[in-house]
Amino acid sequence: MTTDISDTPAAGPLTLTEPAPGGSRSTGPDRAPNRIGIVIGSIVIVAVFVAPYLLMLLGSLKTQQEITSIPPPFGLPSGPHFENYVNVWSSQVAPFNGLVATVVISVGATVLVLLVATPAAYYLARFRFPGRLAFLFLVLITQMLQPTVLAIGLFKEFLTWTGHMSWVALILVNGAFNLAFAIWIMQAFFASVPKEVDEAAVVDGAGRFQVLFKISLPLVWPGVVTAMVFVFVNSWNEYAAASVMVQDNKLQPLTVSLPKFFGFYSQDWQYVFTVATVAIVPVVVLFSFVEKRLIGGLTAGAVK
């Protein structure tokens, strides 16, 4: 049973489906797609979307001399300078503190959302109760707002949360503003599991929380993973709230601390690119695992 569900293609609602490879190609309105057009289109699209990040990757492997030469050479870096990835930590950019802040805040927010959204999503999917609509409305409001809109209010609210408490504050903020997405997507996944599965377990004497953790959660793990990755990536990239809520320079996450170096140490662009690569690559990889399932949670609120 457990393995069944996760293998079905319709593991969750509103996912993008991949057409069977090599499927019929020349029938109906999709007749004879122009092969050359598709190849050229694909190349152009990939080039446009990858180019800036390729610039970043190549820049992170250049020496300072290469990256500040005028005019900039179009060619590849002179032998990849991987030592940048070692030297950056002791450079003036000093990204270690920022990286620690970013990791702690994103992991914290992800765990918080998991703890708060899972029971709510489960209960929403399984029961009708008075106040359900009011709750859905509340969730919808948070989806329409963002930390940027309320940044000044958040700044005042958490003014006294200084030092590491500012991380706790940011965990709460990132958790709250990502809650809506997690609840929408997880409740859709819970709803796709037949209720009878739960009920059988309850008849066998399991408590509701036991059912949730031992029976339902293992069945809906794609939804849980999607929600977790989304919350993690969003918190990792959050900028507006962090820029006003963390006063201590040493405790600011990467998104806030890195741009400060453009003005002062603009000669060290290779290190800026090294840090950007470290900040971008892991989350892009994570995101690519769940990309197909994201749409359901992002648009569910607006559709319902």
Next chain:
Amino acid sequence: MTTLSTSPIEPLPKTGRRRTSSGALGRFAMAVPWLLPAVVLIAAVVLYPAGLMIYNAFRKFSKYGFEQGAAGWSNFHLALTFPGVPMGRIIVNTIVWVVVVVAVTLLISLGLAQFLNKTFRGRKIVRLAIVIPWAASVVMTSSIFLNGLDPNYGLIARMMRALGLLGPTTALTDNPDTAFWVAVVVAIFVSLPFTTYTLLAGLQTVPKDVLEAAHVDGASRGQTYRQIVLPILRPAVAVAALINIINVFNSLPILQILNPTAGYNTGLTTTPLVFLYKTTLGPGVSSALSVLNFAFCLVIIVIYLLLVRPTKEV
């Protein structure tokens, strides 16, 4: 009540009708422990700061941030008329920013989604390429463009000069007016992934047999697209537009990073102005502008809904 607590798994949608009011209360009480953490988090970190911001908009603050009593509407007045702020221009910028970014994003995304809806070898790779700006931090992406457009050692600037698009010493990001348009391009770039994915999900709800029937009836591709695909796509376009309006309106780092000119300038929209006010004029005036900003965003959404009527039956 007692029966409820011993058999909590009654299938509720069907039995709701025969429950008494105390049953409804019981069902509410049972839901509380499951939903309370979410309600508390939303109340404390979304609703409370929203209320606090509205309250602060009407309070006077000292230079050091201490509250000094009621301010009436003076914060709002100051927010709109502070000397040196090109307010008219900033409001126009904000409208141009939202309309151009959202409209161009939607147009390009319609094409991208149509392209990705075909079956072809390498489709997965194209999709993964499109997803990158979505996952990547907007701060980092903007930083890459800032470097690329540097008049001395920027590669994008050199390429544009080679194509004759840029003067030999023009620094696009040093001038607030041109920096604004650079930010528009980058904002479109980072908005494309989500929009394309939303429209692609919409395209996949278009029934294949209807398209085939249209084909059999001799409809041209253009006719099929305009008369069948677009109407079905309408809700997806509406959702994408709405979410994009909210995101683009509230976009902060793109404008902050790509328009590095300090202080009040003609490359700003109202959202970065809020954050400038926070440092220069304190929490009262910046709260007032935040409230106005939010109302401004709502007005744009309402105008969009009135103009486009995305829920209208076709």
